[in-house]
Amino acid sequence: MLVRIVKLGFEDQHIETFLENFHKNKNAIRNFKGCEFLELYRDKNNTSVFFTYSYWQSEADLENYRHSELFKGVWAFTKPLFNMKPEAWSVDKLESLQ
Structure with missing residues (x-):
């Protein structure tokens, strides 16, 4: 399993726009083949x-994807909403405790 972590920074006036778009697309992203979480x-x-x-x-x-x-x-x-360069990491999960 691969874990993907992405850091995104936005101009304050664009935060609600980003959140609305995320909410609009989150189910399609989550249901994309291979996405488990x-x-x-x-x-x-x-x-x-x-x-x-x-x-x-x-x-x-x-x-x-x-x-x-x-x-x-x-x-x-x-992309036009950012106030900083996005950063992304792909990591392997080694342990998970419940």
Whole structure:
């Protein structure tokens, strides 16, 4: 399983626009082939910074999503709203405690 963490920073005036678009697309992203989990977080100290956290069955599934029309549309809408360069990490989950 691959875990994808993406850090996104927005201009304050674009936060609601980003959130509305995320809510509009979250189910399609979560139901994309290979996606097993999706969450959105907001930084407690800098409320213009968000993180997406998703689980993918494989790197190939994530790459298929990143080359999909869904991703291209979401990214094209979101990119002009940024106030910082997005950062992304692909990591392997080693342990999970309940």
